[in-house]
Amino acid sequence: MLKTVGVAGAIGLAGCSGNGGDGGDGMDDGDGGDGGDGMDDGDGGDGGDGMDGGDGGDGGGGPDLLTVIGYPESGIQLFRDYYAASDGAEDILIPDGLQDPSLPGQVGNDMNNVTGTAPAAGGPNQEAFSSLYQDTYDETPGVFTSQSYDSAAALILANVAAGENDGTAIRDQLRRIANPDGTSYGPGEFVDAVEAVANGENINYQGASSAVNFDQNGDPASAAYQIWEFAGQSADSVNVQETQNFEGENPDGAGPSADSSPGGLGREVSVGILLPETGDLASTGQPMIRAAELPAQQVNESDLDLTVNAQFEDTNTSPDQGVTGAESLVNAGVPAVCGTASSGVNVPVCQETLIPNEVVGCSPSSTALSVTNLEDDDYIFRTAPSDQLQGRVMAQVASERLGASTAATLYVNNDYGQQLSNRFSSVFEDTFDGEVYDQISFNIGESSYSNVIEQALTSGN
Structure with a gap:
């Protein structure tokens, strides 16, 4: 059966057509x-x-x-x-x-x-995320919001699993909490997932945008695509004929991963959000920011002995402003960042700020192959599929x-x-x-x- 997707839901970002590269x-x-x-x-x-x-x-x-x-x-x-x-x-x-x-x-x-x-947003827990977003903001989630939620959720889980606000430790926990061979949790059970990793348990985060299995490049090992x-x-x-799940060349994921999770309670988890609140992608970036803030809200509103400090900086859809925002987050001691949105901002932010400072970056929407090919020492991840x-x-x-x-x-x-x-x-x-x-x-x-x-x-x- 055919279903329709409105302009706001078009992954190619019809509203950005005046900017060449936006979509x-x-x-x-x-x-x-x-x-x-x-x-x-x-x-x-x-x-x-x-x-x-x-x-x-x-x-x-x-x-x-x-x-x-x-x-x-x-x-x-x-x-x-x-x-x-x-x-x-x-x-x-x-x-x-x-x-x-x-x-x-x-x-x-x-x-x-x-x-x-x-x-497309085709993860095993897409409906749970959509309900959560709708209930929280009284609006329908938009383009790349599910990827934004998954990015922030994965970074928080990896931080809790690492037991410290340290970029290298978080990097080493990302595949452990995301890839197979653990108890499955999704957005609807996110607080339970945080408690499990705090107790040192092995989990498999199953996301809204995809299964969130990271391959050797830090890219999703599989993703849903609309035809x-x-x-x-x-x-x-547009008329969506069907949505299919496609696997990359290494669907089980690969790359460095910690053997165990120290975990622990009684601490503050730090995460950065570096997305466009203003500039050419403001209309798309604002819902993405709201989605990225949701996992922190879920933890902070729970009775867990953990808090999440989610610090936001606006990229203004500008490489220079993106680097400035990233530097502000790094100077504030943030060990991992949900962002950025566009590859034109993401690449310089990664090269100039995140990688040199051993800070993990996880973009929800930057898809260019040049991100896959970064010399990143495994600090750069994505919840959006690569053009690979x-x-x-x-x-x-x-x-x-x-x-x-x-x-x-x-x-x-x-x-x-x-x-x-x-x-x-x-x-x-x-x-x-x-x-x-x-x-x-x-x-x-x-x-x-x-x-x-x-x-x-x-x-x-």
Whole structure:
């Protein structure tokens, strides 16, 4: 059965379409906006020569599938140019960065040949979290709120298990409290979970956003993804066809983990929350902040002999402000931080502040591959899935759902676009025996994308 998701629930953050990167890699404002304009020397030449432009724009010998990775602001013109050049015979696959329900209306086409993927809140305790959030705030949880709750909850549990406000000790407890082989607890039993780890017991936190099993990179070892389609030119929602759980390459998790939990009661647990209350992501960041504050409230309102001091700093959706906020938390002795939201803020915060000071960071919404690849000595975690996983999900959907055996990719010319295009292409070819004819970059803000569209449609000829 189909179900609809309103604009506020679209993982691609339709409301951020004016910022290039805001929706593209979960919340990759800094990554997308900065990279899109500045890496363009090769792109102009690629599009300009048209690659067989005289050979037939009907695309009859072209790929089965086009994968388009970008943001709504340039996606409008790109899809207008596509439908002007094609009858829509090709399937098109897009990630969450283009999950804007208003896109068909702006393009002037129902976009019936487009299928999308997007991270979803699909953890085993999603309903329990939703009820908790609704009861506390009298509103429906929004984008990345379940990931925010899970991030703060995991950090608090690891701190209690460690028995001290020490980043290295918390780091070593995160997989012990989150990964399998312990008693299962979720948001509805969070206080019981805290009491269990305080008593030195082995638990398995099962979250709202996912099972919250951390792999060797500190990323979720599995995650839920929506498979969705546009609902038409006048819709304010998209049609979610189904939600599936996908496993990464190491679904059981891996990486350093403590053998035991010292635990203990009679102390104050310190945790930081570093998310955007202001700036471009304010409308999305504010519910995320509320969700991240919930686990601390649950402990502080209980009769446990523990208190949680949750200290908040606003990133203002700015790398500089994010670093300043992180420094304030570190100077206050905070050993672990729920944040940040966007990869453009998260990467400098991790590199300049968290990692050098041996402070654990756990982002609820930064998905870029560059976070996975940080030299972090295992201090950086995420409850949002990496685009390493989304690239695999897209390749699987392309092959198994859409039946494609050949593809071409069009990707926004920045780290996010290039990395996700490369990941999709490698998995599509190596795992699903497909063939990617070409990977073609495009720039944000061009007045026409006809050349790159033609190049994609005629690739493989």
